[in-house]
Amino acid sequence: MAIPRAAKTLRRTRIQEEKEEQILEAALDVFSARGFRGSTIDQIAEVAGMSKPNLLYYFRTKEAMHRALIDRVLYTWLEPLRAFDAEGNPEEEIRSYIRRKLEMARDFPRESRLFANEVLQGAPHIEDELKGPLKQLVDEKAEVIRAWAKSGKIVECDPYHLIFSIWSTTQHYADFDVQVRAVLGQEHSGEGRFEDAARFLEQLFIGGLRPELG
Amino acid sequence: MAIPRAAKTLRRTRIQEEKEEQILEAALDVFSARGFRGSTIDQIAEVAGMSKPNLLYYFRTKEAMHRALIDRVLYTWLEPLRAFDAEGNPEEEIRSYIRRKLEMARDFPRESRLFANEVLQGAPHIEDELKGPLKQLVDEKAEVIRAWAKSGKIVECDPYHLIFSIWSTTQHYADFDVQVRAVLGQEHSGEGRFEDAARFLEQLFIGGLRPELG
DNA sequence: CGGATATTTGACCGATTGGTAAACATTACA
DNA sequence: TGTAATGTTTACCAATCGGTCAAATATCCG
Numbered sequence A, B: 001m002a003i004p005r006a007a008k009t010l011r012r013t014r015i016q017e018e019k020e021e022q023i024l025e026a027a028l029d030v031f032s033a034r035g036f037r038g039s040t041i042d043q044i045a046e047v048a049g050m051s052k053p054n055l056l057y058y059f060r061t062k063e064a065m066h067r068a069l070i071d072r073v074l075y076t077w078l079e080p081l082r083a084f085d086a087e088g089n090p091e092e093e094i095r096s097y098i099r100r101k102l103e104m105a106r107d108f109p110r111e112s113r114l115f116a117n118e119v120l121q122g123a124p125h126i127e128d129e130l131k132g133p134l135k136q137l138v139d140e141k142a143e144v145i146r147a148w149a150k151s152g153k154i155v156e157c158d159p160y161h162l163i164f165s166i167w168s169t170t171q172h173y174a175d176f177d178v179q180v181r182a183v184l185g186q187e188h189s190g191e192g193r194f195e196d197a198a199r200f201l202e203q204l205f206i207g208g209l210r211p212e213l214g
Numbered sequence C: 001c002g003g004a005t006a007t008t009t010g011a012c013c014g015a016t017t018g019g020t021a022a023a024c025a026t027t028a029c030a
Numbered sequence D: 001t002g003t004a005a006t007g008t009t010t011a012c013c014a015a016t017c018g019g020t021c022a023a024a025t026a027t028c029c030g
Helices: A014-038 A043-047 A052-058 A061-079 A080-084 A088-107 A107-119 A125-152 A157-174 A177-186 A192-207 B012-038 B041-048 B050-059 B062-077 B079-083 B088-109 B107-119 B127-150 B158-176 B177-184 B192-209
Strands: none
Touching: A014 A043, A014 A052, A014 A107, A043 A052, A052 B041, A061 A080, A061 A125, A080 A088, A088 A107, A088 A192, A088 B088, A088 B107, A107 A125, A107 A157, A107 B041, A107 B107, A107 B158, A125 A157, A125 B177, A157 A177, A157 A192, A157 B107, A157 B127, A157 B158, A157 B177, A177 A192, A177 B107, A177 B127, A177 B158, A177 B192, A192 B158, A192 B192, B012 B041, B012 B050, B012 B107, B041 B050, B041 B062, B041 B079, B050 B177, B062 B079, B062 B127, B079 B088, B079 B127, B088 B158, B088 B192, B107 B158, B127 B158, B158 B177, B158 B192, B177 B192
């Protein structure tokens, strides 16, 4: 008698890896565009090019699909913040953090929207990750920033809200892409908007907006 | 024979106004928390304390409900940007724009999330509003900012991305509230976080983050 | 009052939802 | 090659979806 669910087997076959990959790729497409509740298994199945029961052979439920996707993407998503280096030059660290986050908004907008959808709707599936690993990581990096300020390397400021502001400004270009493009108009909606954004954000976070005194 | 839909009558009765108000209030609750596709008429009906067919007596479809809600909220939502005054003191105008947007994130988070959900999922119902009235308004205010820069009152910067960064940083506290609270921890999740945010954002946008020389 | 109009509801509809059962097809491997 | 395990599909299920209908009820106004 066959073991009913592939997920329960210990060894993963080549087919399992390929199909699960295929499914998660499709799930990212759908979940990021419509949110968890707004997505249907049929839609994911269609994008993945497989039948619905076939999806459910690899992931027992819609929730399991979503969870596997979140788990897979979360680690990568936090990579830029993890790379934030206490030993580095503060200005350069902040600059490159912004640059990397903006690159991710440009190159991985679906991942950004996946989390945005989830958090926006109360984070029912990732509350633990937010309060646990995420908070720990941010606490750690906030302490780094605070130390920089203490030693006068950067100006004194609230490190948590600094991080929030970098998150929000950069991810805005992924999460609110349609709005950004609508406002910029067709002529400025090429990929050049990311370079403009990078220039502006560097000016904002590094250079400051106040006009230099005479 | 009764005119089948209240919406078709010319004169609106007291009951119509009250009930429509009641329904839109409930719809704001549900749509902002779950997005259009994730929401059901039954949920709205339950929150509104009425039966489902009764909702559909006032709004023929789920879409009509959503549209009426959007129409009602959009004008108010853009009020702070509209108040942006070309004749005012630039620094003070930007400062008070940020303050007002942050107050709206604090006092009207549902409205913020309503639009966030919509835009995040591709703005299928408000594309026209984005490309029309919103773009026009932003174009107009961007011109004001550009003029300020030209005359040396503020530093030269991209006005569109400046506006985007103010939107994103302030609305972040409404749209990503659960994440903000999770990261700040229970002890910093009181309403005081908005004052901290206000202080930080003023520092960022007005004061600049670079340490003052000598 | 009384009748016209406006409002409300329970029962119901077809379509779609997440998920299952079991027959069928394919693969891996001794 | 044979067979057991893995993979796939068709047909189906109960629950829920957006929405309709007719009958019942409440309100307005002469």
